[in-house]
Amino acid sequence: MTLFSKLFFGQTPLKAIVSSCAVLMLSGCMLAPGSFVKSDEAAPGLDNKIKFYNITPQVIAENKLMRQPATDLVANTSFEQEQKDYDYRVGRGDVLNITVWEHPELTIPAGSMRSPEDAGTWVHNDGRIFYPYIGWLEVEGLKVTEIRYLLAHHLGKYIEKPQVDVTVASFRSQRIYVTGEVQKPGVLPVTNVPTSLIEAINASGGLTEAANWEQVSLLRDGKEQKFSLRKLYQQGNTEQNIMLKRNDVLHVARNDDNKVFVLGEVRQPKSYLMGRNGMSLAEALAEAGGLYEQTADASGVFVIRQAAADSGRLADVFQLNAKNATALIMAEQFQLQQRDVIYVTAAPVARWNRVISQLLPSITGLYSIGRFQSDLK
Structure with a gap:
């Protein structure tokens, strides 16, 4: 009889099976899917590349990365003066x-x-x-x-x-071009009535459902400028509204990149588009159907965000302990940014159950083979 047969098909096959399963179960934490992330455990060499935050009311109030931008009104005096001084100049074809x-x-x-x-x-x-x-x-x-x-x-x-x-x-000589996610993209004439960015979008039928309110670009004389309709509409920042000129190309981008990713122990893990009003952590979890109660670890809700380019870091990681009664309020106040990754970790019991469920077919097979060998003797 070989060493393998002695270990598994000897006089005590059940003991060998139990011993083998014990070894596998001890390593189950490494093999089990749904890894558990801790804020105090970083991969070697990444200590200076990742910064961890605990989501608390104090952090939300103080940390500019998580606080919703202020909504102070910003007056665009240069736009108002340019509008007053506007006078149409005749061109060829008029x-x-x-x-x-x-x-x-x-x-x-x-x-x-x-x-x-x-x-x-x-x-x-x-x-x-x-x-x-x-x-x-x-x-x-x-x-x-x-x-x-x-x-x-x-x-x-x-x-x-x-x-x-x-x-x-x-008016035939001068035109403004509106492209992208508007209801009626096309050409608008420059007339004796000044045309602003907002008026051009309205004249094109308004925005579509797929429009990205944060990504409106203006191409003028070979140079591109970026504008945010969200800052204009919600915060009253009129600096985002300018006077358009002949040959301007106004483009409204799609919101394909304006999404967040919800992964881990939620009912519907996938990517979700952020609305025109943005999205909070609570809204993202609600869109995903909430935490999966049987497997999720409520204390391990993480938001992984790409760090600023000049920070020298790879990512900023924010952890929310959803077991706390104030967690829902903090989750509602935590404003997400596009391309954020929300990850909900699995509870230890759930990881253990997954190991068992993966080992059951092997355990059953080994036990059946061992009993068959015993019956032959």
């Missing part, structure tokens, strides 16, 4: 409506068959218009008040004190 009062021969009426755009004076590709008695006149880049003055000045050589009125019948 159609002007020119009226000389008491001189109908110099005014082309629109009539019932023609719109003002059709009856107006078109600004040609060289930036000039042609007008009777005056000839060619450079108007590109001028305000309508300046064009009115030039026409009156030149017509004054032929008409005594001419009264001239100039309006833009059709």
Whole structure:
């Protein structure tokens, strides 16, 4: 009989089985799934790369990483002044409506068959218009008040004190492009009414459900600027609203990256999109169906967050002891950031039960083989 047979199929096979299972069970904590993370245990070499926090009312109140941003109103005085000083400048392709009062021969009426755009004076590709008695006149880049003055000045050589009125019948020269997660992406004309970032989004039908309120970008003259609609709407930060100009490209990103990951001992472990109002730790756990009572360790709720680039660390880890009665309040006050990972650890009993459930098939098989060997003798 070999050594293996003596150990497992000798005179006392049941003792060998029990001894083998005992060895396996002693190592069960290393083999069992659902590892238990402790805040005071870090992998060798990572002591300076990971910083641990216990989520307490004091930490939430003091730590800027967890406190919800203040909602103080921020006035954008430069935007208000720019809005007051705004005046449209005529460009190539625009159609002007020119009226000389008491001189109908110099005014082309629109009539019932023609719109003002059709009856107006078109600004040609060289930036000039042609007008009777005056000839060619450079108007590109001028305000309508300046064009009115030039026409009156030149017509004054032929008409005594001419009264001239100039309006833009059709705005065709300048455009703003709105792309991304808006209901009607497309092109908006620049008109004599100033267009702000918010007005451009509203004119495009508003945001879609998949829009990321934190990721609105503006491409202007080859440079990109970032804006947050959440800061504008919820905090009244008007610095996030600017005046748009010709050839601006406004893009609203999708919220694919604006998500958190809930893993471990919860009923529905998966990724969850953060809403336009953000998401708290309590909301994330509720979305996941709550803790799995039979297996979860309520004292081991962790939030793993990528550390700031200039911190020299890999991650910041926050631990919540949900066994405490104040845990729900603290979880509601703890505001998550995108790409946060929430992990709920397994209770020791649950880990032990998992080891047993994994070993049962082997134990049953070994016991059956041992009994069969005994019956042969």
